[in-house]
Amino acid sequence: xxxxxxxxxxxxxxxxxxxxxxxxxxxxxxxxxxxxxxxxxxxxxxxxxxxxxxxxxxxxxxxxxxxxxxxxxxxxxxxxxxxxxxxxxxxxxxxxxxxxxxxxxxxxxxxxxxxxxxxxxxxxxxxxxxxxxxxxxxxxxxxxxxxxxxxxxxxxxxxxxxxxxxxxxxxxxxxxxxxx
Amino acid sequence: xxxxxxxxxxxxxxxxxxxxxxxxxxxxxxxxxxxxxxxxxxxxxxxxxxxxxxxxxxxxxxxxxxxxxxxxxxxxxxxxxxxxxxxxxxxxxxxxxxxxxxxxxxxxxxxxxxxxxxxxxxxxxxxxxxxxxxxxxxxxxxxxxxxxxxxxxxxxxxxxxxxxxxxxxxxxxxxxxxxx
Numbered sequence: 001x002x003x004x005x006x007x008x009x010x011x012x013x014x015x016x017x018x019x020x021x022x023x024x025x026x027x028x029x030x031x032x033x034x035x036x037x038x039x040x041x042x043x044x045x046x047x048x049x050x051x052x053x054x055x056x057x058x059x060x061x062x063x064x065x066x067x068x069x070x071x072x073x074x075x076x077x078x079x080x081x082x083x084x085x086x087x088x089x090x091x092x093x094x095x096x097x098x099x100x101x102x103x104x105x106x107x108x109x110x111x112x113x114x115x116x117x118x119x120x121x122x123x124x125x126x127x128x129x130x131x132x133x134x135x136x137x138x139x140x141x142x143x144x145x146x147x148x149x150x151x152x153x154x155x156x157x158x159x160x161x162x163x164x165x166x167x168x169x170x171x172x173x174x175x176x177x178x179x180x
Numbered sequence: 181x182x183x184x185x186x187x188x189x190x191x192x193x194x195x196x197x198x199x200x201x202x203x204x205x206x207x208x209x210x211x212x213x214x215x216x217x218x219x220x221x222x223x224x225x226x227x228x229x230x231x232x233x234x235x236x237x238x239x240x241x242x243x244x245x246x247x248x249x250x251x252x253x254x255x256x257x258x259x260x261x262x263x264x265x266x267x268x269x270x271x272x273x274x275x276x277x278x279x280x281x282x283x284x285x286x287x288x289x290x291x292x293x294x295x296x297x298x299x300x301x302x303x304x305x306x307x308x309x310x311x312x313x314x315x316x317x318x319x320x321x322x323x324x325x326x327x328x329x330x331x332x333x334x335x336x337x338x339x340x341x342x343x344x345x346x347x348x349x350x351x352x353x354x355x356x357x358x359x360x
Contacts, residue, residue, distance in 0.1 A: 009191040009260055009326065011297045058288075062296065064272045067286035071346030078299055080189055092244045106247035108238075108330040116242065117191045117328045119258055119299055123340055146189065148297045150288040153343060156353070160303055163333060166251030173336070 011119075013146035014065075015058035015132075017079060021049070022143050024083055024113065035101060039175050042097070046176065049138055053127065056134040056147055063132040066150070070129040074153035077122050077139060080146040081113040088114035102168045109166075123153055191299075193326035194245075195238035195312075197259060201229070202323050204263055204293065215281060219355050222277070226356070229318055233307065236314040236327055243312040246330070250309040254333035257302050257319060260326040261293040268294035282348045289346075303333055 025045050033041065056077065058066060069075065091114045093104045107115050125137040134150070205225050213221065236257065238246060249255065271294045273284045287295050300321070308315040314330070 007193070007326070009193065009328070011189040011191060011299070013187070013189065014296050062272075062288075065286040065288045065296070067273060068283075068289035068346060069286060071344075072289070073342070073344035074340050076301070078297070078301075092242075093247060103248075106245040106249060108242075108245045109248035109252070109332055111331060111334060115329060116194050116245070117258070119191070119329055121256070121258075121301060121331070146187070148189070149295060149299055151291060151301070152289055152345075152349075153340060154291060154345070154349065155343065160254050160333060162253070163335065164251075164253035165332075165334070166248060169332075169334065 011080075011148055013080070013148060014062055014150070015056050015147035017054055017139065017141045017143060017145040017147060018057055019054040019139065019141060019143040019145075020052060021054070021141070024081065024142055025049075025140065035099065038099070043176055049140055052138060054136055054139045054141065056136060056139075056150065058132045058134070058147065058150070060132045066129060066132065066134070069126065069134070069150065069152060072126060072152040074123055075126045075134070075136065076149075076151040076153055077124060077136065077141065077147065078149035078151070079120055079122070079141045080148055081118050081120055081142070082145055083142055084113050084118055089116050089118065091115075096168055097172060099172075102171065105168070119148055191260075191328055193260070193328060194242055194330070195236050195327035197234055197319065197321045197323060197325040197327060198237055199234035199319065199321060199323040199325075200232060201234070201321070204261065204322055205229075205320065215279070218279070223356055229320055232318060234316055234319045234321065236316060236319075236330065238312045238314070238327065238330070240312045246309060246312065246314070249306065249314070249330065249332060252306060252332040254303055255306045255314070255316065256329075256331040256333055257304060257316065257321065257327065258329035258331070259300055259302070259321045260328055261298050261300055261322070262325055263322055264293050264298055269296050269298065271295075276348055277352060279352075282351065285348070299328055 124139045128135040304319045305317040
């Protein structure tokens with residue numbers, strides 16, 4: 001394609017995640033679990049993460065860039081899933097959440113961490129700032145994940161009216177949350 | 181700091197933005213405008229962008245990765261602000277939106293496009309998919325911006341209860357939207 005597509009873009013991590021979460025939520029081996037066991041495992045992980053407190057340790061040389069972030073209750077964390085093998089960045093299509101009972105979909109139509117440019121985005125509650133360290137709640141990033149960017153959560157950038165979702169995603173929500 | 185912070189991460193654009201928007205919304209020269217003129221310019225730009233239809237032209241070789249994205253009404257576009265000079269990635273603190281009447285804040289506490297790793301995130305309405313081209317509404321990316329990633333908008337990843345914002349951000353909203 002065009003010139004812009006040939007040019008590599010370089011990121012330099014600005015910090016690192018410190019978390020009790022040591023392994024990715026879904027793993028390749030989990031594909032062998034029967035659906036009920038798999039769902040129960042995911043539900044349990046979601047319960048744990050909901051109350052998990054992690055730290056974002058930002059490069060002390062960049063501490064001034066955090067000035068004023070403590071006035072926001074929520075921040076957007078952009079991070080790199082470093083435990084996903086580089087070879088999986090070429091994956092084209094997957095069963096959502098590895099569930100073979102759901103139709104295969106393109107990677108861009110899923111939130112799979114294995115994607116061409118694995119920059120993952122989580123919006124989390126900021127509990128506290130101590131100098132260059134941010135304490136956050138319910139971050140799904142694994143311990144050691146490089147932090148790519150921190151942004152304040154600002155509603156104007158996320159205004160979504162009447163969102164529409166595919167049936168397979170509603171199925172996943174029903175299976176995890178119960179309900180209709 | 182630690183090893184993870186020394187390692188560069190490489191992105192390869194997966195597509196490019198085609199838009200009638202040719203220059204960044206706020207420019208350095210605008211800092212000379214008096215506040216009322218500056219606000220009027222921003223308001224006018226926001227009106228234009230609200231109805232702007234842009235195209236995300238994805239690398240045809242990756243078209244299969246889009247399969248099923250048309251079942252979502254909204255997508256998250258991750259893109260690179262290529263017109264921001266690389267030298268500005270070292271900027272530590274700014275007046276939000278370049279407004280000298282507002283207190284200086286760290287880059288991570290703002291949505292400034294000039295940041296150490298300028299991966300910008302916009303949630304937009306997906307109007308249509310034609311093969312490898314996505315038509316979207318109200319994208320603030322400039323023509324030619326490299327597309328880094330496309331994700332479906334999934335509410336579960338953005339749940340935010342009772343967000344709290346700093347006074348300077350409320351001031352910006354009041355100035356742009358009117359109201360108390």
